[in-house]
Structures are given as structure tokens and as C-alpha cells.
Amino acid sequence: MSKKQSLDSLLEAGKCRPIGAVERDTGIARDTLRVWQRRYGFPNPVRNPRGERHYPAKQVRRLQLIRRLLDQGLRPGKIVPLNEPALHQLEAELCIMPGVEHQENVVALIAHLREHDTEAIEVLLGEILAIQGLRRFVQNTVAPLVKIVGESWAQGQLDVYEEHFMSQLLIRLLNTEIAKLEIAASPNPVLLGTLPGERHGIGLLMTAAILASENVAAINLGVEMPLDQLVRAAEKFNSSVLGLTFSGAYPYGSVRSHLQELRARLPATTNIWAGGHAMGRVRKLPTGVIKIISFDELPIATIR
Amino acid sequence: MSKKQSLDSLLEAGKCRPIGAVERDTGIARDTLRVWQRRYGFPNPVRNPRGERHYPAKQVRRLQLIRRLLDQGLRPGKIVPLNEPALHQLEAELCIMPGVEHQENVVALIAHLREHDTEAIEVLLGEILAIQGLRRFVQNTVAPLVKIVGESWAQGQLDVYEEHFMSQLLIRLLNTEIAKLEIAASPNPVLLGTLPGERHGIGLLMTAAILASENVAAINLGVEMPLDQLVRAAEKFNSSVLGLTFSGAYPYGSVRSHLQELRARLPATTNIWAGGHAMGRVRKLPTGVIKIISFDELPIATIR
DNA sequence: TAGCCTATTTTGTCCTAGACAAATATTATT
């Protein structure tokens, strides 16, 4: 009886999850979960009578922690074999808080986010926008906010759903502001998008907002556009500029080769702007590709 | 040399895609693709020198067609072995296009999209919206438009970038309209999101717009929310309803099991609404899960 | 110091063919 109960508590009360569910919850593919077990001994799921893997909730949480560390650029071989305290220590060490001079506004917004106070967030965002104007709002408020929310999530201080919630609020707000400006269509609009593998589109939207505030027409194609599609779109829309963003999680080596291929396939009349955190590591770029670390560097004058 | 060239022409000019890409493009799981091949002889991909499956573009399109038929309630064993003409005939027989009287607008919008006439699309969308009002605009114009754009893409009649472009326009427009309505925050907001693997968020936005038009507060968490996060969010926001959408591309086998798991983990006070094209094929649902095939069925009265 | 070529390690994805439970269809029984 006690034995049966302990098995139950492991399989049911312990909320074990089959490999498909863990794949969904962690974003780590089935094959990868199995090969990690083979190579590193972790995860080490319970088996049901049929021999199928059932992952205890604790291991799922640890996998999510591992996932966060991977997103910060660490490699599986270095961290998957580590025990839990070591992982938590690593996470704490990597917590590089960029200057405490977070603007009050951003701190207040995060506080409201933690309290799930939708109304307060929307009101405060509106107030800040009214004071700063769209361009400074994007640069001084939205960009730091996105960065800090992303980092808080990576450190486990914010839940995934809280990050998504804030993203959706910002998407709605920025789209609304862009629509308000009613920029006239251009024969050479700036084209914005990300390459496959890059799923963060908020940088594109921030760029579009700044361009709109400068009365520049932009077309945002959103995330994960296959390379050939970007080329076709740039040709069809006769774009003067193709703007791409690469977040910190983007695979390092591919940035340059992708930009080189794009440069080779795009007409010479189309310039390439490359922005986002991952660009900080890229040193040399193909000629005709402009690296943009800060929104201040957007060479808007060149296309007007 | 000539041998290498012929291989190239087969694998590259023919635009063959590895199984992982086909899984993403069709929403059919790897294992399922392999087991269909074993059982029904289709798909029948080319093999590269390593023995890996490479699916010609034509077979991918046929898989997407099969996908659409499955969504209408047909079973794999009946249709996967069929040849292409038979499939197209089946689709033609099953094709139930909603009210033909609003098709004119949609046809005109698609025509403008083909011509890349941003301005014309925006003007026309604005006019239709002014005439129909937000709710009917979403039901009669946006929904059919999204469906037809998606199908045109699946059939190779529209490029990926054209589909993305239209999506972004609609996202901007709907978000703007929702913002205009300035719905007051609710203590029990409707929560909207999709499960991991489901990357189409436009259905959520359409739902949010209709809810807003009925003065119902909704929180859109966007796409690919891990299941446990949806549960936590529903608890934290004290939601009366969790709304999910499953597009035609969603791995159909998992819909039911995911909904069952969600039902088990959510508090009984939270209802579940499940919508989207993939719901057309799901017959029996756990009690406490409401299937929503048409926006008309949204039980808005129950939460007001 | 920075770039670049080469060798080594790491890492994710794909392979096979069988197994089986859950979902669905079909037939039998009340």
C-alpha cells in the first residue's frame, strides 16, 4: 500500500509529464531530450509500465532553467550535467544588471506588471508617451523596458506569460501610434523583417515607430521571413532599405554569412541595416551592410 | 560534374525540404509523416545521399491539401492514399464558402495585395470597416480574407512575404480599433492565447476585436504559450474564460489531449473556449470545453 | 591585436521498424 502510494505520488501527485508535453513546456525537442539523457545523464525521467518517459515536475523546472541559460549563450555540454545549485549559481552570476539607473518609469512599469495591473500599465505608458513623444518614448522607455523584461524572464523573475502580456501591450500601443501618423505610401519603402530562427519582432516594431515619427514609410513583414522571400519582397516593393534585427539569442556564426548572402542577392540599390543585440558581437560586415547598435544611428537622412 | 549537377537540380532547383521543415510547414508531425509513408505510400520523398527524406515542393503542397481535408473531418486512411485529382475533387465537393455576397471585397483586397498596392488595401479596408462596423468587419471580411490568403499561399498562388504583409496590416488595423474602444479593465478578463506549435495569432486578435466591440475586456497573450503558463495566467488574472485558437496547421492529434490536460489543471470557474479551423474535425471534447466554429457562437452573454 | 585558415569537439536532427493505447467505426444486443 505504502509502496503503491509512493509510486502514485511519483507518477501522479508529482505531476509527471510525457515527453511530448515536456517538449511543449520547455521548447526542447524530443530528440534533444533523449540525447541529453544519453550523453549527460540528465534529464532522468521515470518510466511508466510501457517504458515511456515521464518527467517529474522538478526536472521540467530544471529543464526550463537550463533553457534560460542556453538562451544567454551557454552551451549544453557545460550546463546540462551540472546539479541544480550550480545552475542557480550560474544564473545569479550571469545576472549582469546594467546600471541601476533604470528610469523610474521602467521600474514602475515592471512593478505594475508584477501586480498584473493592466490599467495602471496602460495609463502610465500613455502618460510617458505624451510627455516624451513617440521617438523618445521608443528609445528611452520601450527599448529599456523590453530589455529588462527579457532579462527578468531569463532570470526566472518574470513568468513567460507576463513577458508575453507586456509584449502584446507594447505591440498594440506602437501599432496604434504608427497608424495615427498616417504616413503616405512611398515608392521606396523601408522593408523590415527577421530571418528564420529569430522570433523577436518587437525590435522591428520599434524601428517602424521611429521611422514613422520621422515620416518615413516602412513595411513590416514580421518575424522569420525566409531569405529568398526577403529578396523578392525588396525587389517587388522596390525598397531602398532592408532592415533586419538579431536578438541576443540568435546563433552567432550565421549572422555574418546570412548578411553576406543577402547582400549578394539583393540589388545594389537596396541598403541593408542590421540591428539588435547580437550585432554587438559581429565585428566586420560585408560592405553595404550598416550595423545599428542604437536607434540614434538609424541613417534616416540618407533615405529621405 | 554532370552527376553533381543533376543531384543539385533535384535537391535544390526542385526545392526539396527536409522533414523538420515539412513538419513546420504542414503541421504534420515527423513521426506521422514517416508512418504515413510506411502505411499509405505517401508522401514518398526523395532521399539525399545520407538517406534523409527530402520532400519535393509538390508533395508538400499535396500534404497541405490533405491537411485541409483532414480539418474538414475526413480520416487519413481515406484520403492520404488518394491521388491528386481525387483530392482536389474531394475539396471541391466539400468546399462550403461562407456568404458569397461579401466576396467582392475580399477579391478586391487580394487583387490589391497581388499588385502590392499598400495604399489601396488600407483605403479599402477602412471603407469596409466604416460600412460594416467592427464586429461584422471581422466576421465577414477579415476572417474570409485570412482564410483565402492562407489557402492561396498553401497553393503557391501567393508568396510568403505577401501573406506576412497582409497579416501585419490586419494586425495593425485590429489593434488600432481595439485601442480606440478603450475597454475598461475587468476583474475577470477573457484570456486569449495559443499553445506551443500554433504560430498563427490572427484568430486571437479577431476574437479580441469582437469581444471589444461587445465591451468585454480581453487579454491577448499571443502565440505559443506553454500550457502551464496559460494555467498560471488564468489563475493570476482570475479569468472567467480561456480562449484558444487552433489553425488548420495545428497537429490535429494533440488538440484533444491538450484540451483535456488544460481542463484538468484549470480551476472549474474558468471556462475554455476552443476555436479555429482545426476544431472542425474534433468531435468530442471534454466537458467544460466549448467548441467555437463560428464567431457567432461566442457565448459572450455568459460572461457579461 | 586582429584576421583567417585548419583541426577538434560539440550538438541537434534524422534514421529504422516495432509496439500499443486512445480514438473512432462497425457490428451485435437489448
Place this chain on the structure above:
DNA sequence: AATAATATTTGTCTAGGACAAAATAGGCTA
């Protein structure tokens, strides 16, 4: 016509091996 029993269909999971693409480290040049 509804219910129960049986049969079929169908998606998911298993195993360990394999290998290319990517990341790292070492050595060389300017």
C-alpha cells in the same frame, strides 16, 4: 433507437547509431 461489445484506425513512443552543421581552440600571417 439506444447501448454494449468488438474491430479497425491512427498518432505517439521506443532504441542507439550516424553524421553534418556549428562552435571552439590552435596555429599562422599581416
